[in-house]
Every structure is written in C-alpha cells, then in structure tokens.
Amino acid sequence: MKAIVITQPGGPGVLQLADRPKPLIAPDEVLIKVMAAGINRPDVFQRKGNYPPPAGASVDIPGLEVAGTIAEVGEAVSRWKIGDKVCALVTGGGYAEYCKAPEGQCLPIPSNLSYPEAASLPETFFTVWSNVFDRAALKHGESLLVHGGSSGIGVTAIQMAKALGSTVYVTASSNDKCSFCEQIGADKAINYKTTDFKEEIKTITNSKGVNVILDMIGGDYLPGNIDSLAVEGRLVMINAMNGREVQLDLGKVMAKRLIITGSMLRSRETAFKATIAQNLEQKIWPLLSSGKIRPIVYKTFDAGDAAEAHKLMESNTHTGKIVLTFVQ
Structure with a gap:
C-alpha cells in the first residue's frame, strides 16, 4: 500500500509518500480501505x-x-462485514491506503456525510465527549467555555454542547474566527488578542462564571481559568500548548470547590474508547444524521500533499478540520 511516512523528525517536508505492507489485523480488528x-x-x-x-x-x-470501507474482518468481529462504510478512531497509521482499527472504535458513516466529512469526526468527537460530558459532566442548562473555538476540537465542542442544551462561550484569535464560531452556535466568542477573556466572562455571566472550561492551551491561561469558573466549576485540560508547569492559587480552588482534571485519549485502552463510541452512536450520531450537528471541513488535500496540509495546520489560519483524501 501507499502511505505517508515520517522520514525523520522535522518540518512538514519530512512527510513523504512511500510503500508499506498492509497491516495485519488481530481477531477483534477490521482492516479499512481508507478514503479519507x-x-x-x-x-x-x-x-x-x-x-x-x-x-x-x-x-x-x-x-x-x-x-x-471495510476490506477485511477479524475472526472475532461480529458487527461489521466487508464493504461496510465506517469511520474509526485509531492509535496511528491513518495516513495510508489501508489502516487497521478495533471493532469497537468504528462507527457507521451517516448516509448524509461524505468520506472526508466522516474522517473529520472521530478524534474530536471522542475527545469532546470523553472530556466535556464524561469527565466534566456538563449538563443541560450549564455553561461551557472552550479555548480555541475555531479549531477542530472547538467547532465540535460548540455544536455538541449547544445541541445538548448548554450555553457556549469560546476564545479565538481574530474577529473573523470569532464571527465563524458564533455562526455555528457559540453564544459569545472572545478575541483573546484584544480582550481579556477573564474580564469578558465575568461581565457576560454577571460575575457567576462558567460551569466547565475545556482548555488545550495551559500555561499562563490557568489563573484566568480559575477566576472564570463558577462555584463547583470543572476545568478539563487536554493539551498544554503554552506550557505544563504553572502556579495555582489553591485558596481559590478550595473556596470555589473546583475540580481540575485532564486526560490523554490516545493511550487509553480499547474498551474505554469503545464505550465512548457507543455513547456517541446513541446520543450524537442521530444529530449528525439530522443535520443538527455537522462536520466542518476547512480544506481537503490529496494524500501526496500531506506536507502542505501540515503547513496549513501549523499556520493556525484554518477554521474546522483539515483532511487528506486517497484516490482508490
């Protein structure tokens, strides 16, 4: 098969098209002929x-x-058959003509979605569900603040939280990105380049704060996050792009009875991810089928142009997801 490989650590140019053997599947896995x-x-x-x-x-x-589409099924696979259209969360190997996936991490592609749209779903949908709804227990009627609202995670969190009855605030790096976030459902988008998000949250919530914050920034955002949380608020960390080592005012944590948590999804066990998949299929997939939630694909690239796709990702100018497509 053809695959996009990392020839050595480095910039986007280290991604090269190469020949690799098709993956061998375990009894509980399927082999997917990758379209996107x-x-x-x-x-x-x-x-x-x-x-x-x-x-x-x-x-x-x-x-x-x-x-x-599924090209092979392991002997212990019960749900899927050859030819089924699926999207899947995998631990790696996705930039290839064939990729293996555990049976439980596959989901059916809604009939109204294209392959590139379906490929944009698993990583962000699994991540948002696991962190916002499982770990942080966001409930109907509560409020959510998402940093990086125009990212793949951001656009998923906006739509998912709004569809399930929450008020959603986001931060983004430009007025255009803020406008985009509000167009897809955010109640208020804050340009963090020109506005202190902590002060803006204080104003728009009448000093009550928000119930949940989903943060992929870390570093110097922590004090503002703590100040922006309501009593018994929950902060969930999923990345630390501004740094992992921070100073924390424990007095504020105790006074507000806050919960600070975080997670990494990639290394979690298959059964854990399969449970997330079941929840998504039951509670979110019908909203995709109805169009209440929609994938937002900013741009697609032929697989051979993966380096250009990575350059776009690193430019931070996109809104939504970037997807590679494979010509079969």
Whole structure:
C-alpha cells in the first residue's frame, strides 16, 4: 500500500509518500480501505518527534482518524462485514491506503456525510465527549467555555454542547474566527488578542462564571481559568500548548470547590474508547444524521500533499478540520 511516512523528525517536508505492507489485523480488528484521513495537532507533534506513539501503534505513519470501507474482518468481529462504510478512531497509521482499527472504535458513516466529512469526526468527537460530558459532566442548562473555538476540537465542542442544551462561550484569535464560531452556535466568542477573556466572562455571566472550561492551551491561561469558573466549576485540560508547569492559587480552588482534571485519549485502552463510541452512536450520531450537528471541513488535500496540509495546520489560519483524501 501507499502511505505517508515520517522520514525523520522535522518540518512538514519530512512527510513523504512511500510503500508499506498492509497491516495485519488481530481477531477483534477490521482492516479499512481508507478514503479519507483527518489531520490533528498530535500528528504534528509526532512528526516533530515530540509525541511518541503508544505501544503497538505505527511509529512512522501518523493519523488518528479515518473513513472508508471495510476490506477485511477479524475472526472475532461480529458487527461489521466487508464493504461496510465506517469511520474509526485509531492509535496511528491513518495516513495510508489501508489502516487497521478495533471493532469497537468504528462507527457507521451517516448516509448524509461524505468520506472526508466522516474522517473529520472521530478524534474530536471522542475527545469532546470523553472530556466535556464524561469527565466534566456538563449538563443541560450549564455553561461551557472552550479555548480555541475555531479549531477542530472547538467547532465540535460548540455544536455538541449547544445541541445538548448548554450555553457556549469560546476564545479565538481574530474577529473573523470569532464571527465563524458564533455562526455555528457559540453564544459569545472572545478575541483573546484584544480582550481579556477573564474580564469578558465575568461581565457576560454577571460575575457567576462558567460551569466547565475545556482548555488545550495551559500555561499562563490557568489563573484566568480559575477566576472564570463558577462555584463547583470543572476545568478539563487536554493539551498544554503554552506550557505544563504553572502556579495555582489553591485558596481559590478550595473556596470555589473546583475540580481540575485532564486526560490523554490516545493511550487509553480499547474498551474505554469503545464505550465512548457507543455513547456517541446513541446520543450524537442521530444529530449528525439530522443535520443538527455537522462536520466542518476547512480544506481537503490529496494524500501526496500531506506536507502542505501540515503547513496549513501549523499556520493556525484554518477554521474546522483539515483532511487528506486517497484516490482508490
């Protein structure tokens, strides 16, 4: 098969098209003929040599989400058959013509979605569900603040939280991105380049704060996050792009009875991810089928242009997801 491989740690140019053997599947896995693969920030980190894949995952072929048709099924697979259209969350190897996935991490592609749209779903939908709704227990009627509202995670969190009855605030880096976030459902988008998000949240919530914050920035955002949380608020960390080492005012944590948590999804066990998939299929997939939630694909690239796709990802000018497509 053809695959996009990391020839050595470095810039986008280290991504090259190469020949690789098709993956061999375990009894509980399927082999997917990949039509499209989503690009995510961890792919960039892996390309740079800063994100070693978990044991058993592809070392040199990045890619955490794919969409396509099932080409082979393991002997223990009960749900899927050859020819089924699925999207899947994988631990790596997505930038290739074929990719293996555990049976439980596959989801049916809604009939109204294209392969590139379906490929844009798994990584962000699994991440948002696990962190916002499972860990932070966001409830109907509560409020959510998302940093990086125009990112793949951001656009998913906006739509999912709004569809399930929450008020959603986001931060973004430009007025255009803020406008985009509000167009897809955010109640208020804050340009963090020109406005202190902490002060803006204080104003728009009448000093009550928000119930949940989803943060991928870390670093110097922590004090503002703590000040922006309501009593018994929950802060969920899913990345630390501004740094992992921070100073924390424990007095504020105790006074407000706050919960600070975080997670990494890629290394979690298959059964854990399969449970997320079941929740998504039951509670979110009908909203995709009805159009109440929609994938937002900013741009697609032929797989051979993966380096250009990574350049776009690193430019931070996109709104939504970037996807690679494979000509079959």
